[in-house]
Amino acid sequence: MLDPSRILSGLCAAGTLAASLLLASATMQPAQAAPLPTIKEGTLSVGSDLTYPPFAYLKDGAPAGFDVEFMQALSKRLELSSEFIDTRFASLITGIRANHFDVVASALYVTPERQKILNFIPYLKAGSSLLVLKDATFRPTGEAELCGKVVGSMQGASWLPKLKKFSDEHCAANGLGAIETREFDTDAQVTQALRSRSIDVEFMDNVVAAELLKKFPNDYEVTSKDLIYPVLIGVAVSPQNKDLYGAVSEAFSKMRQDGSYAALAEAYAMPTVSDADIESVTSTAQ
Structure with missing residues (x-):
């Protein structure tokens, strides 16, 4: 005949083992990545002058052009939807500094003066x-x-x-x-x-x-x-938003690696950037 105390002891040991396995499994689960710091959660808001074809313009009432398609592709890689804020060119820099949008993508030239106040990811030559x-x-x-x-x-x-x-x-x-x-x-x-x-x-x-x-x-x-x-064109990001800057840079790097960037540039006959071009633009804004 089985000893009841030994049966109870075995059940307790099995329960302890199961609990330990569950705990170990839980600790091995990958941590959920924190959402990117954007003005509107889940959305990348893009300041762009939608009067500037072929970079950015309105077609049948909707944003269109190279910059629009480029930022839509980047947003998708960041698992964000994209929203374009139509802003006249002269107000784009003041707009991002006032936190009206997360980034600027509007054929914005990378200049030493602008690099003092914004960080850039260069993506075209111009x-x-x-x-x-x-x-x-x-x-x-x-x-x-x-x-x-x-x-x-x-x-x-x-x-x-x-x-x-x-x-x-x-x-x-x-x-x-x-x-x-x-x-x-x-x-x-x-x-x-x-x-x-x-x-x-x-x-x-x-x-x-x-x-x-x-x-x-x-x-x-x-x-x-x-x-x-001659100059480079870049996506501008506020220097305070370093996480977003890093994420956009990484997403662009992946687009260059998989050929989607080159295909989009070819469709618009846009001159692409090289590794040396990208490395020449350092983030100097604080």
Whole structure:
């Protein structure tokens, strides 16, 4: 006959073993990752000027363009939905610094001045072109020919301080007449000023210029021979949000590895960045 005390002892031991296994199993479960620090939980809000094709614009009332598709792909990798906050270009930097959106993705050039206040993940190469009317007699091939002329530009563009410096140090210093710049809220308004001949030439992003020529080949012409002020374009993140910066950087790295970034850039004929380009942009904002 079985000893009841031995049976009870065996049951208790089995129960203790089961409890220990359950505890060990629980401790081996991977910890849930903390949600990324975004303004709206589960959503990446993107500040973008949706008047700037082919980078960002509205198509049938919905955001479209390279920057839009790029950020949608990044958001998906971060397991976030994406929301685009239409903001005029000149207000994008003040907008992110005021916490109106999590990131800026809007053909934003990476400059030393901007790196002092924002952190960047570079994702495209860019530069500027000179656009004139097809029948214009003034056909500048570079900045040296802009002395004494009226140049139109979108407000807040990174090339404006460079153009002013060139005007002061070269044009005015050599008695050639200063470069007069007129700024407008949107690129479309600059082009309209060119059409009305209230400016001599439009200073604009080279990709945007190429897109315009596709639509209106008989109306406009790019006369500059080389890219003026070549630069990198980057996603801007507030320096206070280091976790988000790291996550976006990692997501972009994975897009480069799996070929989805290259495929998207090819579809839009955008010049891609190299490892050296990315490494050249260091986070200097505190």
